[in-house]
Amino acid sequence: MNAGLLIKSSVRRCAPRYSERLYGPRLAGRDPSGRVGSVTQVKIALFASSLRGGGGKSVGVNLVRSLPLAGSDHTYLNFIPPDDDYRAAALESGSEVVEVPSTGAMRRMVWESARGSRLASKWGAEWVVALGNVPIRFSGKSAVLLHDPHLFYPWSAMGHLSKRRKVRKWLLRAELRSAIRSQAVVLAQTRAAAARIESTYGVRNICVVPNAVSSLITDAVDPAVPMQLPAAGFRFLTLTRYAERKGLDTLADMFESHAGALEDVGGIITIDPADGPAARRLLERLANSRSAGGLHNVGHVPQAQLRSLYGQVDAIVLPSQLESMSGTYVEAMALGVPIITSDRDFAREVCGDAALYVDPDDPADIAAAIRRLADDDALRRRLVASGLQRADGEQATWADAADAVVRALEHPSSCQ
Numbered sequence: 001m002n003a004g005l006l007i008k009s010s011v012r013r014c015a016p017r018y019s020e021r022l023y024g025p026r027l028a029g030r031d032p033s034g035r036v037g038s039v040t041q042v043k044i045a046l047f048a049s050s051l052r053g054g055g056g057k058s059v060g061v062n063l064v065r066s067l068p069l070a071g072s073d074h075t076y077l078n079f080i081p082p083d084d085d086y087r088a089a090a091l092e093s094g095s096e097v098v099e100v101p102s103t104g105a106m107r108r109m110v111w112e113s114a115r116g117s118r119l120a121s122k123w124g125a126e127w128v129v130a131l132g133n134v135p136i137r138f139s140g141k142s143a144v145l146l147h148d149p150h151l152f153y154p155w156s157a158m159g160h161l162s163k164r165r166k167v168r169k170w171l172l173r174a175e176l177r178s179a180i181r182s183q184a185v186v187l188a189q190t191r192a193a194a195a196r197i198e199s200t201y202g203v204r205n206i207c208v209v210p211n212a213v214s215s216l217i218t219d220a221v222d223p224a225v226p227m228q229l230p231a232a233g234f235r236f237l238t239l240t241r242y243a244e245r246k247g248l249d250t251l252a253d254m255f256e257s258h259a260g261a262l263e264d265v266g267g268i269i270t271i272d273p274a275d276g277p278a279a280r281r282l283l284e285r286l287a288n289s290r291s292a293g294g295l296h297n298v299g300h301v302p303q304a305q306l307r308s309l310y311g312q313v314d315a316i317v318l319p320s321q322l323e324s325m326s327g328t329y330v331e332a333m334a335l336g337v338p339i340i341t342s343d344r345d346f347a348r349e350v351c352g353d354a355a356l357y358v359d360p361d362d363p364a365d366i367a368a369a370i371r372r373l374a375d376d377d378a379l380r381r382r383l384v385a386s387g388l389q390r391a392d393g394e395q396a397t398w399a400d401a402a403d404a405v406v407r408a409l410e411h412p413s414s415c416q
Contacts, residue, residue, distance in 0.1 A: 042074045042127065044409065045120035047112055048086070049079045049100035050132030054241045055327045057085070058214040058303065059147070060131055062398040063405065065089035070402035077123050079116055085303075096123075113137040127409050129187075134172075135179040143185035143409065145209065147324035149245075149346070151176060152196040160244040160321055177201060185408045185415055189325035192345040207408035207415040210396035211325045213334045217306050229296070229312055232266030234374035236340070237313040239306070239328045240320075242271040242279035247319030247342075247360050248295075252285060254363035255294035261371055267295045268313060310335045314380070315373055318342065319360040325350060330395050333387030338380050340369045352394075354387035 046067065048060030064078050064086060076095040080086040082102065090097045098119060100108065112130070117138050120128055128138040133151060135144045150158060150169045158166065180186060186206045188194040194206045229235065240246045251267060271279050286295055301309055310316075316332040318341040329350045332339050341347045343357035356373060359365045373380060396404075408415055 042409070043077070043123065043125045044074055044127045044129060045077045045079065045116075045123065045125035047079045047116065047128065047130045047132065047136055049081055049112065049116075050105070050108060050134070052081045052083070052102075055211070056132075056147070057083075058327050059145075059211065061085050061089045062212065062214055063131065063402060064095070065093050066398045066402035067405060068093040068095050070399060070406045074406070077120060077125060079112070109134050129405070129409070133176075135176070135183055137179075141184045141409075141412075142182065143187060144180070144183050145187040145189075146176075146193070146197055147189050148172075149193070149322040149324050152193065152200045153322055157322055158245075162244075165244075173200075184412045187405065187408065190346060190349050192349045193324050205412060205415045207404060209401050209404045209408070211327045211330060212396050212398045212401055213331050213391075214303055214327060214398075217303055217331060229266075229268060229298070233264035234315075234370070235266045235268060235313045236315040236317040236370060237268045237270075237309065237337075238317050238319075239270055239301075239309075240318070240326075241300075242275035242282065244278065245320055245322040247321060248282060250319055250360065250363055250366065251295055251317070252282060252289070254367050256289060256291045257363055258367040259291040259294070261367055262294060265294060265370060265374060267317065268309075269295055269297050270299065270301050271297055272300045306331070307335065310337050313337065315340060315370070317366070317370065318347075319358060319366055320344075320347075321360050323347070329355075330391065333395065334391040336384045336388055338373060338383035339387065340366070340373060352386070352390060354383055354390055356383070 046064065048064055051057050051060035060080070064080065068076055077098065078090055078095055079098045079100055080090065082099045087097070098116070100111065100116070103111070113136050117128065117136055121139060126140050128136045128140065128142045130136045130142070130144045133144070133146055133148045136142055146152060150161070151173055158169070161169065180201050180203055184205065186197060186203055187209045188197055188206055189209060189211050191208055194208055197206055198204060238248065238251060240248070242248060248269060248271065255262060255267070271282070273280050273283060283297060286297065310332065316328060316337050316339045318326060318328060318339070320326065320342050323346045325346060329339065329341070329347070333351070333354050339351055339355035340358060341351060341355050342360040347355065347357065356369045358369045
């Protein structure tokens, strides 16, 4: 069996039929004219194959599920990782799928612009939409979603990066600077990100596609989380994979330098040793430090169990130095959990008055905010009420996000 490609097809959205594993492309049951009945359809190839974990996966899975419902006159070919959540989303939407095998990031980028682009053309795609920050080389119209903040925030905000990673981000930015001008549409997750993309690359054809609460959380049967959480008077959750910009090491510093003030506080983090050497160093530090041990790692938590986990904590603490738009913000507000986060534009746009804001580089400032929230019931109630109000009236749903993508593709000039 050729490991390079799996294609599964459906005849109609309402009655999906999957073909067998194939060596090459065979899109069963689809009229080559791109029509179902008398309805002319725009054919859109959606590349979510780089979004394999964390918040990126949530974006990919929910757009694969929601886009066919938003653009009912359009058909979709979804390039996805070999992942059950993606498969279920494609099955639910009745759209066609190409499974892209797990490889390194650079090999996957080359595959998407070479083999993937040719498959999209052979399928008859009129649009290619890349969700993974890197434009796809395509002869037709193309769009890219930029959500890696390292690609559009100033270098002065990247002191957390190693020299090696700075070089890699510099190379990606250099490539993007030339490739972005070929994109008919650029997608961003917030107005703040859109403004920074425009400032960095000089493009104006930017549309905002907001993040939303994952259906993997809202539709979950809410199973109990099979883990032992720390016994503490006040528990907070920092829900993220390990990355230097996420502030996890700053939280460890905070517990070491303010152990007395936080003696009744327990922090929960969700990193995996597979997140990299820096993640393993942090876990070793926590294991060997009595005071930093106020942070308790529970490892990766499946999205279907997150609703239960949110229900067992008193606050979300996200001292990120950089974000595009964290889905944890909207999830916490929708589920009634108060937020402590960075005093940065990406956080203030999303959270408004539903959060306490701190300097993410200052362990003392973060500790003071946690202490303040732990001791003030009225403040917690106010933040929860503000968050629920924003979630009800101001925060987007995935249907809204899918509608925004479809509008951008149908009317690119509206992104000016």
